[in-house]
Amino acid sequence: MVDPVLRLGAGGRLNESTIVVTGGAGFIGSHVVARLLAAGATVKVIDDLSTGRLENLRDSLGAGLAEPDIRICDVRSTDAVDAIRLWRPEIVVHLAAQSNLPASTRSPLVDADINIRGTVNVLDSCAEAETGLVVYAATSAIYGTVDGDAVPVAETAPIAPTSPYGLSKATALKYLDWYRDHRSVDYTALVLGNVYGPRQVGPMCGVVGLMAQAAMTGGHLAIFGDGHQTRDFVFVADVAEAVTAACTTGGLGLVNIASGVETTVGEIAVLVSQAAGAGTPRHADPPLGEVRRMALDISRAMDLLGWHPTTPLAEGVRITVRAARRRDSIKEAS
Numbered sequence: 001m002v003d004p005v006l007r008l009g010a011g012g013r014l015n016e017s018t019i020v021v022t023g024g025a026g027f028i029g030s031h032v033v034a035r036l037l038a039a040g041a042t043v044k045v046i047d048d049l050s051t052g053r054l055e056n057l058r059d060s061l062g063a064g065l066a067e068p069d070i071r072i073c074d075v076r077s078t079d080a081v082d083a084i085r086l087w088r089p090e091i092v093v094h095l096a097a098q099s100n101l102p103a104s105t106r107s108p109l110v111d112a113d114i115n116i117r118g119t120v121n122v123l124d125s126c127a128e129a130e131t132g133l134v135v136y137a138a139t140s141a142i143y144g145t146v147d148g149d150a151v152p153v154a155e156t157a158p159i160a161p162t163s164p165y166g167l168s169k170a171t172a173l174k175y176l177d178w179y180r181d182h183r184s185v186d187y188t189a190l191v192l193g194n195v196y197g198p199r200q201v202g203p204m205c206g207v208v209g210l211m212a213q214a215a216m217t218g219g220h221l222a223i224f225g226d227g228h229q230t231r232d233f234v235f236v237a238d239v240a241e242a243v244t245a246a247c248t249t250g251g252l253g254l255v256n257i258a259s260g261v262e263t264t265v266g267e268i269a270v271l272v273s274q275a276a277g278a279g280t281p282r283h284a285d286p287p288l289g290e291v292r293r294m295a296l297d298i299s300r301a302m303d304l305l306g307w308h309p310t311t312p313l314a315e316g317v318r319i320t321v322r323a324a325r326r327r328d329s330i331k332e333a334s
């Protein structure tokens, strides 16, 4: 097993490491792949393209990623096991998941199957391949509903999910503990706030992505509930930076990755309207299991990873809207 400290080559590069990114063709995954390649890692991708797209990896294909480095398969499959066995990565960044909270309330079984069984299959393969470190994408949904005075939430807060998605992600953490204690697969679980940025598309993407898409089509910006509910928004490039930092340290357990700041959904609607120059907010029913307030305490990330977010919210929203506009004009031209 490679000493984690040795992974960080001169100039903070990951030269000696092979890193598998599950879910690497997805929104966050594709940014992580690009960032890890830039840090000098040899990167491999496992993705079933259920929500991800090969197009997201276009830039990485010209920057060190080759087509045989992408294995299109389900993380629950023997193909995924075979790929990890073949590649023998020092690190696996496990992002592949059913990542939509409302979808998890409609189909808890599907959510559990992908997020729990898929994770166990990946961890089992890591144990067999002697992978020393798994960097896992957890979610603030593991903390559930928190009292106002507990915001921002620290990693020491009770794990009390209120949705099937939060439950499956919290259960995966228990498996990470077990594989660390009994199979020498160490882990860092990054508890991500609401991640937003370019490539977050589709009918089930996050609030910033949905509003940016709606503004492009001249539609209404949907505010679920009264708009006073708060979330902790973090730009995707900052998350990719945090994942890269986590790949250069040993297993740290839970580490919150967010901005540390509460922002209301209503404020996001204003920022998107300003950036897009259009879009009127309209209120809709809140989804089941939605929490009222959320912000994460990021002191641990700052202390242990030397990480802090660098993209101001208004700037990140502008970049996201610009990307949505570009996507829209390409769609219209084709």
Ligand SMILES: NC(=O)c1ccc[n+]([C@@H]2O[C@H](COP(=O)([O-])OP(=O)(O)OC[C@H]3O[C@@H](n4cnc5c(N)ncnc54)[C@H](O)[C@@H]3O)[C@@H](O)[C@H]2O)c1
Pocket: 022, 023, 024, 025, 026, 027, 028, 029, 046, 047, 048, 049, 050, 051, 052, 053, 073, 074, 075, 076, 094, 095, 096, 097, 098, 099, 114, 118, 137, 138, 139, 140, 191, 192, 193, 194, 195, 196, 206
């Ligand atoms: N976006 C956020 O705000 C956010 C917040 C907290 C945590 N996360 C977590 O971050 C990770 C990435 O999320 P994202 O927002 O990029 O979503 P995404 O849907 O864009 O990415 C998930 C990727 O995993 C792939 N995938 C899904 N099921 C798979 C399976 N069974 N086998 C192989 N590949 C599969 C998809 O095709 C996709 O490329 C997820 O684990 C998610 O739970 C995301």
